[in-house]
Amino acid sequence: MAGLRPRNDAKVELSPINIGWDHFTVNNLRYRGADLSIVWDDPADGVVRYPGIPEGYSIYVNGNRVATVNSLVPLTWDPATGDVTTSGTVTHHIAVPGLKAPNQVVQDSPRMVDMLAKAGVDLTADLTDLAAGATVSASYTGSGSSAAGAVDGYRTNEPFWGAGGSANSQDWYELNLGSARTLNEVRLYFKDSRPASTTYRAPSSYTIQYYNGSSWVNVPSQTKSPAVPRANYNLVQFPAISAQRVRVLATNASGAKTGLTEVKIYNRGGVQPPANQATSATPSASYTSPWEAVTAINDGVDPPSSNDSVNPRWGTWPETGQQWAELTWPAARTLNKADVYFFDDDQGIDMPSAWKLQYWNGSSYVDLPGASAYSLTKNQYNSVTFTATSTTRLRVLLTSNGSNSVGLLEAKVYGP
Numbered sequence: 001m002a003g004l005r006p007r008n009d010a011k012v013e014l015s016p017i018n019i020g021w022d023h024f025t026v027n028n029l030r031y032r033g034a035d036l037s038i039v040w041d042d043p044a045d046g047v048v049r050y051p052g053i054p055e056g057y058s059i060y061v062n063g064n065r066v067a068t069v070n071s072l073v074p075l076t077w078d079p080a081t082g083d084v085t086t087s088g089t090v091t092h093h094i095a096v097p098g099l100k101a102p103n104q105v106v107q108d109s110p111r112m113v114d115m116l117a118k119a120g121v122d123l124t125a126d127l128t129d130l131a132a133g134a135t136v137s138a139s140y141t142g143s144g145s146s147a148a149g150a151v152d153g154y155r156t157n158e159p160f161w162g163a164g165g166s167a168n169s170q171d172w173y174e175l176n177l178g179s180a181r182t183l184n185e186v187r188l189y190f191k192d193s194r195p196a197s198t199t200y201r202a203p204s205s206y207t208i209q210y211y212n213g214s215s216w217v218n219v220p221s222q223t224k225s226p227a228v229p230r231a232n233y234n235l236v237q238f239p240a241i242s243a244q245r246v247r248v249l250a251t252n253a254s255g256a257k258t259g260l261t262e263v264k265i266y267n268r269g270g271v272q273p274p275a276n277q278a279t280s281a282t283p284s285a286s287y288t289s290p291w292e293a294v295t296a297i298n299d300g301v302d303p304p305s306s307n308d309s310v311n312p313r314w315g316t317w318p319e320t321g322q323q324w325a326e327l328t329w330p331a332a333r334t335l336n337k338a339d340v341y342f343f344d345d346d347q348g349i350d351m352p353s354a355w356k357l358q359y360w361n362g363s364s365y366v367d368l369p370g371a372s373a374y375s376l377t378k379n380q381y382n383s384v385t386f387t388a389t390s391t392t393r394l395r396v397l398l399t400s401n402g403s404n405s406v407g408l409l410e411a412k413v414y415g416p
Helices: 108-116 147-151 294-298
Strands: 011-016 023-033 034-042 057-061 064-069 075-077 084-086 090-093 135-140 170-190 205-211 216-217 223-225 230-249 260-267 282-285 322-342 354-360 364-368 380-400 406-413
Touching: 011 057, 011 135, 011 406, 057 216, 064 075, 064 084, 084 090, 135 147, 147 260, 170 205, 230 260, 282 294, 282 354, 294 322, 322 354, 380 406
Parallel strands: none
Antiparallel strands: 011 075, 023 034, 034 057, 057 064, 064 090, 075 084, 135 170, 170 230, 170 260, 205 216, 205 230, 223 230, 282 322, 322 380, 322 406, 354 364, 354 380
């Protein structure tokens, strides 16, 4: 109705639809890096609808009137000269230098970047997708899908790779890049087949692995967004590695299997998330239930929730009181931040009543200096920062609520 039409130059064109309205306003439309408003107030009816605003059909740029004609007719305004081309009578026109043409506009708002990332478009950089042209394989490929479907360059639901029909609790999707490549970012687009079927859901958890020449190992210090896998777009960043073979190892969600509509791999360069020092430490604990594993606390797997029934866990049932889990390095590490994810199965393992971090000072364990608040929140990492401290051992000391035991799913530790 207001009539704004797209153009490939810097001019603004309006071609309104006259449905008999004597006034309307389209206010602060973000257009080519400026705020554009369109106002119509019919001069023929003798009523001023917008006090302080001249009657007619007008264009405003960043709050300033730049063009007005006396009737609701098509017009084209040239910001470089201020000229207006129209069959109506021009009552006002000025030039506004600097209004951008479409090819000069950079869309960099966080909302726009995220929206287009979910559609498979990266607005932040024009990078080579290392996954394009990769030789792909999988642990299982279900009917109606193909391994090649996840590297065709399109995030659309079809074609795709899926493990529908697999008997595995975990499935993998591998990309052979042809030669060793440097990479530090993977973008995964998980398939969700609802409402058509219940076959595909985002996995309960996943990790990026690479082949080191003799075995598959987890890429160190993976930072995932979101932390809990979701349908469609998932971003994984990590300090740069060199690898020819890369794979996604996914733990299938209960009652469903994992599928990928697209995988993208980049070497983004620049500053990456700090390395998680916990993965290189040896874990130990005051006590570990026979069916649990203290190695869970630094295995690099991000839990889907505090009641994680799929991935390894460290728990201390039936012990109560104070319990601890510890990370030991062969050489001193300088640390200043930790993220801790608590285990709570709503049965024998519950959230602690309190917790804190301690370090080995060479003769005893002491509290870390300058620690921020020790939060107690389920289903997410609890972060604490502290004064940079050099040590070979870091301990998470947990105090039970008196009747239940305590546990951890994951601990991450970072240096300055």
